[in-house]
Amino acid sequence: MMTLKDLEKKLQKADAKQAKLYLFCNFISLLLITAYSAMMFSPTVLLVLPQGGDSRKQMVAIFVLALFGCVVFTIYASGLFFRKKAKQLGTLMALGASGRRLLPGLFREVLTLSAVSSFLGIVAGFPFVWILWNCFKLISDSSQMALTFDFKCLYLSAVFFVIVVACSCLNAYRYLKKTNIMEVMHEEHRNEPVRELGRWCGPVGIGLVLAGAVLGYMGPVVCYYGFQFYAPAWINILYAPVFVGLYMIMLHTVVYGWRPRKKDPYKNLIARSMMKFQGKQTVNNLLVSTVLIAGSVFGMFYLPMTGVERAMEIKSRPYDYYYHYRADQNVPDEEEISTLAAKHGLVVKDFKKAPYLSLGMDGITEVEEGRSFHYERIPFKCEGRFLSEESYEALTGEKIALEKGSYMAVCKSDGTGLQFLEETAQVLTNMETFQSIPVKFAGYAHYDLLTDSSGYYVLNSEDYESVGQDLGGEWMGEAVFFNIDGEDSYEFAQDFFYTLISSFGPECEIPSYYDRVSKYYANSQGEVYWGDTPDMTEVSFSDPDSSNFRIYWKYMPKSRLLDQTDYNSTFSVFLMMFLFIAIICSLAAVIIEYTRCMTIVLNNRYVFEDLKRLGASPGFLLKEIRSQAGPVFKIPAIVGMGAMYFLYILLMYGNDGKITASEAGGMAVCLFILMGIGLIYYAVYRLAVKNMCHQIQG
Amino acid sequence: MLYVKNLHKSYQSGNKSYNVLKGIDLSVADQEFVAVMGPSGSGKSTLLNCISCYIPFEQGTITLGGQELNGLDENGLAKIRNEKLGFVFQDFMLLDGLTMRENILVPGIIRGKADKKAEKLADQLLTLFGIEHIASKYPADVSGGERQRTAVARSLLNQPLLILADEPTGNLDSKSSRSVIESFENARTKLGTSIFMVTHDSFAASFCDRVILLKDGVVYDSLEAEPGHREGSRGAFQDRLLDAIRKMSSMES
Structure with a gap:
């Protein structure tokens, strides 16, 4: 039974x-x-x-x-x-x-x-x-x-x-x-007709997307600068208008379309009505695909943006090699480096070396009070590497004249790279004798190769002499540039790098953010310096090829050839993770869009049958199918890619208030990548249309 | 056997409410074959769906075989639908994955009595309606008329008090329509079932004992056929029907 x-x-x-x-x-x-x-x-x-x-x-x-x-x-x-x-x-x-x-x-x-x-x-x-x-x-x-x-x-x-x-x-x-x-x-x-809002919803949607992007980005900035308040995570809710706007754009697309139809009101009438009466599903699908494509593009942009910026920076270096070291370290001198180069059949030229002092700088810092903070001047804010006017000229060829009691900070030639520089110092302190001198900030000097996360400064030579008296090798250092005559060799670059590392003692096995002056101040206040906690990135001489070491070691040399060649391996995990993200999101978007197209034919099979009975030619049916599948692929691609491109420009601009040449170069490469992704989506769209036709004929 | 009293039903569309049934009173006697006719939007299908309790209604009472349907819970209604009512839909509503014979057995399966006796009855129904040759075929493989006769056979498996049919000939050609109507006639005469059929088709309605004309949600008229009209005066009854419909339409215009 x-x-x-x-x-x-x-x-x-x-x-x-x-x-x-x-x-x-x-x-x-x-x-x-x-x-x-x-x-x-x-x-x-x-x-x-x-x-x-x-x-x-x-x-x-x-x-x-x-x-x-x-x-x-x-x-x-x-x-x-x-x-x-x-x-x-x-x-x-x-x-x-x-x-x-x-x-x-x-x-x-x-x-x-x-x-x-x-x-x-x-x-x-x-x-x-x-x-x-x-x-x-x-x-x-x-x-x-x-x-x-x-x-x-x-x-x-x-x-x-x-x-x-x-x-x-x-x-x-x-x-x-x-x-x-x-x-x-x-x-x-x-049918699941979507609730119509009126023709205004498309333009308003675009406005909301833009407003949401600006609001979301500016919210934390306003909190920080306007109210001296660290924005909580929920402030990201300010990005919500982006999603509302996206929904309205999709709604407008499904219900009204974007092309004026006054000339031919019956154009795509069938396709539009089919989309409109399954509006809920269509709008949801378009919205999800758009968000995924935006995520994918964001991941995809990571590679060219970091790659182009770095490639341009490496290319623009005036010297093949730069390194610096503490004076108490037994680092190879010019002769030893020349001998090492000779072993590789190379000749060292343009060797320039200049001493610097590591001084304690006072400055205005943020003192946290829960989520809010106030500004306060502290006597030992950070460590700065100070070159005398002569040393700076010896290294860069640029003459700087500073009044007594003034200092300059060295930033990049395009005016960026300011985030690690201290402009509020009024006192510089010799960290061995604790003798100090009053100073004032006198603006910026520009030299790309002397810009890193520790910060270089130029000091009036008389002040340099007076504050540097009795300073030991631990607080003094040397900055070195040199070139290779002719073509450099990767083997030498590697040899030099490993030799240099082996000459440093364990006291230098620290990341670039490790600041001895901050540590001194924290300890003097009875606090544990954060650099001595596990929060600080670890670098190890035993793993010199790791990303952490190459990116964060305080004395990491710059070598044009090594940096160029090892870029992929140094950043491989970063690059590949973001490529992975891009692939996953793209794959998800494409599968959703393809499935949507297939369900359009399945759900509307009877409509296509009726059209056939009414004498629709295969060409007409193909046009109707394209009109259905087109927006499913096109709109998320255009909106997702466009929105992310805009957001990226906003982020680039927001970093330092300008778009630098390397950023512009990166964005140009991103544009080509978008075209490439567009072509892939187009190929999937063609495949979907082909299979939709096959479904109807079957 | 079936009593409908003061039945009201309205639909909501946006903020607007549309009254579809405005106090319907009617009854169907044992072994009676009743048709409901009327223009589109008069409330015919809504009336049928309310009687079968497929859709809820706001006001009125429906009594079937002495049992009032209002207030029954979901299980009680399901039991009524399964044991006391049979359904025939315009678009057949056969289950595509089952053979015609299995489709006929579905009400028995739901009842938990798809035993030898039910199988025997299914076979008898297949023979009675002349569809035994398609017993092992699937709905997609047979004609519309055959599908609808299978649906009629399915509606009879649990030997219900009343068959409710919604435009059963609506999707069929005249030959198939005739065979479906004959199936109803067989069900009534040989199995003693009452039939309540909603139709647009005056030919199909002319086989009924009585035709209720519905207009704007109320009973406009009720026409009774003369005894034995199927054999002799069916054509005259159809003419009377058409006259009444014409009259109803002219009043509208």
């Missing part, structure tokens, strides 16, 4: 096609989320991306976007599944099966499908990451690229899995609780 359970099993078997779509969508979502979280929790990434740094924040922010996209996608997939299932459920309910009797079978089906697809997605996530990461290693490899997993990432997948199952079960329950059985039966053909 056939039971209800047997009947349900038979129907489930017959519904395999729609179940496959649901399985596919869940599988893809879980795969992407697992892959992303596997990378986010991977020690490979966590060891390189500094804790609390911008890179990590960006990685997490894009993950939140991807998570949002995948959640909406799975809800959409489950909605589609139930729309198709509704006729069956409605018929059984109409024939006397109560919701309560259908519930266990439906839950069983949904749970099985969700669990199987999610499990497969989670399991497939790891090999997916492994394959992708190993492909990256073909582009850029280093010892740090060895991939390891921390399976804590499965917690995120588990949470997502619970969300998927809960949404599906909730959807099932919602259908069975409906009192209007006719509504359930005709659910599949029910």
Whole structure:
């Protein structure tokens, strides 16, 4: 005897096609989320991306976007599944099966499908990451690229899995609780027109996107400068108008379109009406795809922006080599370096060396009071490396005349690189004798090669002599430039680098942010200097090729050839992580768009059939299909890419109040990348149109 | 057997409320074949959906076989739909993944009594409606008329008191329509079932014992056929029907 359970099993078997779509969508979502979280929790990434740094924040922010996209996608997939299932459920309910009797079978089906697809997605996530990461290693490899997993990432997948199952079960329950059985039966053909707001919503949406971007960006700045208050994390809510604006832009696209139709009001009438009456789904899909594409573009921009900036900076260096060291270190002198170069068949030329003093600087600092702060002058704010007027001229060839009691800070030639310089000092202190001199800030000198995260200054020579009296080698140093006559060799660059490291003592095994003056002041106040806590990035002589060492070591030399050649391996994890993010988000967006296109044909199959009966030619049908699929691909790409490009320009400008040449160069490369991504999306669009036509003909 | 008293139903569209049924009173006797006709928007399908409790209504009472349907909980309504009512829809509503024979057995399966007896009855219904040759075929493989006769057979499996049919011939050609109407006639005469059919088709309605004309949510007229009209004066009854419909339409214009 056939039971209800047997009947349900038979129907489930017959519904395999729609179940496959649901399985596919869940599988893809879980795969992407697992892959992303596997990378986010991977020690490979966590060891390189500094804790609390911008890179990590960006990685997490894009993950939140991807998570949002995948959640909406799975809800959409489950909605589609139930729309198709509704006729069956409605018929059984109409024939006397109560919701309560259908519930266990439906839950069983949904749970099985969700669990199987999610499990497969989670399991497939790891090999997916492994394959992708190993492909990256073909582009850029280093010892740090060895991939390891921390399976804590499965917690995120588990949470997502619970969300998927809960949404599906909730959807099932919602259908069975409906009192209007006719509504359930005709659910599949029910239109979901979106609430129209009027033609103003598009332009207002664009305005909101711009306003949200500016507000979100400026909010923390205003808090900081205007109210001396560290903005809390929730201030990011100021970005909310961006999402509202995006929704309105999508709504305008779906309901009205952007082209004036006064000349030909019937153009694309069918496609527009089809989109409009499935407006809710269409708008949601466009919105999610836009957000994902924006996330993808953000990740993609990381490479050219950092790469171009660095390439231009390296190219513009007037010397092949720069290094500095404490005077108490036994660092190779000109003769030893020349001998080393000779071993590689090279000749050193333009060797310039100049001494500097490391002095304590007073200054105005922020004193925290919970979330707010006030400014206060402290006697020992930071350490500064001071060159005399003569030393500066010897190194740079530029003559500077300073009045007694004044100093200048050295920044880049384009006026950037100010963030590590102290302009408020009034007293400079010899950190051995604690003899001090009064000074005032006299502006900026410009020399790119002397700009780093520790800061160089130029001091009046008379002051230099007086404050530097009795200062020992620990607080004195030398800055050195030299060139190689002819073409440099990578072997020499490496040899020089390793030789230099081996000449430093363990007291110099510190990162660039480690400030001895700050430490002195903190200790004198009975506090532990933060640089002595685990929060400080660690650098180790035993791992000189690691990103941390190359990026953060206080005495890291600059070598044009080494920096150029090793750029990929030094930044490999950064670059590849952001490339990974870009690929994951793009993949998610493209899959969502493709699925949307396929469901457009499935849902509107009867419309296309009717059009055929009315004599529509294959060409006409193709035009209608293109009109449907076009906005699904085009609008998210244009809006997502455009918005992110605009945001990037805003960020670049916000950094230092100008767009530098290297930033402009980077943005130009980004434009080419956008064109490349656009072409990939176009290829997927063509594929979607082809398969849509195939569906209609089939 | 079926009593509908003062039935009211309205639909909400935006802020506007549309009264579709404005106090309907009607009844259907045992083994009676009743049709409801009327222009589009007169409330025919809404009336049928209210009687079957597919959609909730605001006011009035519906009594079926002595049992009042108002106030029954979801399980009670499901039991009524399964055991005392049979349904035939315009678009058949057969389950695509089941054979025609299995489709007929669905009400029995839901009832938990798809036993040998039910299978035997399903086979008898297949024979009675002349569709035994498609018993193992799937809905996608058969004609519209065959699908609808299968739907009629399905509606009879649990031997209900009343079959509710919503435009059962609406999607069929005249030959198939005729065979579906004959199926109803067979159900009434051989199985003793009452039929309540909503239709636009005066030909189909002319086979009924009584035709209720609905206009603007109220009963406009009720026409009774003469006894034995199916054999002799069916055409005359259809003419009377058309006259009444014409009269109703002219009043509207």
